[in-house]
Amino acid sequence: MPEIIEPRVLKGFRDYLPEAEQARNSLLTRLETVFRSFGFVPIDTPVLEYAEILLGKGGGETDKQVYRFTDNGGREVALRFDLTVPFARFMAQHVEELYLPFRRYHMAKVWRGENTQRGRYREFMQCDFDIVGTDSASADADIVLVIAQAIRTLDTGNARIRINHRALFNRFLARAGCLDKSVSILRSVDKIEKIGKEKTKALLAAEVGKGIAGEVMDYISPEKDFINTLEKMVSFCASGDQEAKAAQKRLHDVYEIVFAAGSADSLCLDPSITRGLDYYTGVVYETFLSDLPSIGSVCSGGRYNELAGLYTTRSLPGVGASVGLDRLLSAMEVLKRPLAQESLPQLLIANLGEVPEVELHRRASELRFRGISTEVYPEPKKLTSQYSFAQKKFIPYALLLDRSALERKVLPLRDLGQRTTREFSNLDELVNFLEAAKT
């Protein structure tokens, strides 16, 4: 007999047992329904790509987080670490076969050799949706509407979708004469949620002096509503600044569309959100659950001018966001929004060893035909074992076909939660009862 190999997974990797996998699947299915209702279509790309594609020509000093290796054919390859870079490559490669604007969603795993001590996983799923090929308020607004509808569908309570525009902050900094320090200023502002206002102000003062630090703090404090906040932000820029005016118009148009579509309640203009502004070029988004703001943004994104600049000279402006699946899953657990049950079998046909198994399978087949998920226990075993099996699997009912039931032509149904048994005189009655019990 060979030596036993200890069954284990790599650090930072995990198995999904049925309950967790069902919850994740239900979440993905609900998100998909929302994406599709807005005309987004799914795509898929390879898990493994040329390292050069994923990391760029300068990817010589490999990022430690990337799983990179030489394949058996001598190619330098890497596992994708996000869905954005493969999507950029995909668009550059296939744009002629597609149509623009192209709305896609992609829900798939990515890999990063992160430090697992912070509770991070090295394999996790991402869920991105983007609209490419248009620089319009209509597309920017659609991203907000998708987020708002997703939150409604998931039933996780109210959410605040915080929006901002990268250009306004920059034009304000330009007027204040410290555009050259924008990266460090934005980095300090980004910390405000974690370190608080006072410390942020101190950090800023150390960088740009007390006066401008005060202006920045004033700039990033929202007013009572979207329109007033927007006006204040513009007032911090030079008067007549065309770039600032264009950003103001864009945010205003987005607001009006979101309002017309009935989702303005969830939208707020937050001058403090920045989201790695070197990548985004227009609007940016973050989404916080009102009942659980502490878990962080559950959906973030923004507009970028050039998606695929590394792979094509063709201009492909886009806007999109990424859903924080793991955060949403834990939110739904905390908020007690059960997802796993949606796809569970409804009925166990117990195997009492008293009637031929063919009878059990005949009934199971009839029940499935009528839309009832049905499982036949495959061997005669103690009824208590079969009940305990059903309960571990969250199956709510068991059909107890013994000799007496067969002779009396009844269908005894055990409610495994209530521990009561009820007899049905025919299959239609049983199916009606189970159908009604589904909701």
Next chain:
Amino acid sequence: MPEIIEPRVLKGFRDYLPEAEQARNSLLTRLETVFRSFGFVPIDTPVLEYAEILLGKGGGETDKQVYRFTDNGGREVALRFDLTVPFARFMAQHVEELYLPFRRYHMAKVWRGENTQRGRYREFMQCDFDIVGTDSASADADIVLVIAQAIRTLDTGNARIRINHRALFNRFLARAGCLDKSVSILRSVDKIEKIGKEKTKALLAAEVGKGIAGEVMDYISPEKDFINTLEKMVSFCASGDQEAKAAQKRLHDVYEIVFAAGSADSLCLDPSITRGLDYYTGVVYETFLSDLPSIGSVCSGGRYNELAGLYTTRSLPGVGASVGLDRLLSAMEVLKRPLAQESLPQLLIANLGEVPEVELHRRASELRFRGISTEVYPEPKKLTSQYSFAQKKFIPYALLLDRSALERKVLPLRDLGQRTTREFSNLDELVNFLEAAKT
């Protein structure tokens, strides 16, 4: 400006454009519905595992087909090359947290550095379903019933599910005195579909002599029905052979259950199928579409005594099968069973530049609320461009909201296939029409 990197994927890898991805998703969704109706639950395992787990302790001389490397932490890791080995590890690791019998399905990608010249891909999706923890005819039959129901659901015409039992062939060979040559005999028999009866017989004769070759050829020829074939097969074994009798009873029980459940039409006993008999220990399955037998088996599997013997001393008998997704997808294409359309947006709200965009989004929002997938074209463009966009995306209708329509309070709907326009006087009428058009 940086040098452009040529956008391309690795040899043997492929992107899924929306149409292909939608078709694959629809296929997976339909299969999932069938699996669930039989009480199967989904699981997931990591893409990357310890090489030792996937390849065994003796995995020193790496199989060329396996993507294997050393990660940044110095661990020997590999991409999974099937879903069976990870499932064995999963069961050994989690059996105490689960329940038995455990019915799981797993639809996920695997990687093999295969020779791509034969039209094989190095990244492809597998779809496995198994019942572990029971050695029973009931479970063996459930696999047949799942296959039969899957074929019905996919609407690919009739199918033949060929079944056999490993023990019967072995007991026949034992009686004939050539059990020691079973591997090469089975290998020859396995070629019968490709090389024909005559050549197979010649191969066998060279190995075991003309007499036994004749017996083998006789043995593997089915009789007129399941029961007669079974009787003939047993008659080739020694009389009183208990192992043969047990196999006969098992096949007979499976047949009776499948018959009771209404799927006996699809089932046939085929003494010639072997399926790598060193792995399987009981029944084996293959499935051929009657309208497209040439594409090969679209679902194959069998019973194995020890799933997880490498990782645990606990006995875990199982039975299962694997769906040939790529074969089924191409079959559905050849048989003109469109899968992609199921999830397409139904309506484009054209952007004519005549009415405010907020109006377009307001209507879109109302339509989505009523269950109509709706996309707003994000910029005013020539109507012909918008029509061509919709047609490339298989969107059947466009709503043409111009100033006149708004003034007259009508909703002009363009049928992009028929090239006709019809006016609706309110949203309910429009929704009713679109709902009716869905089917």
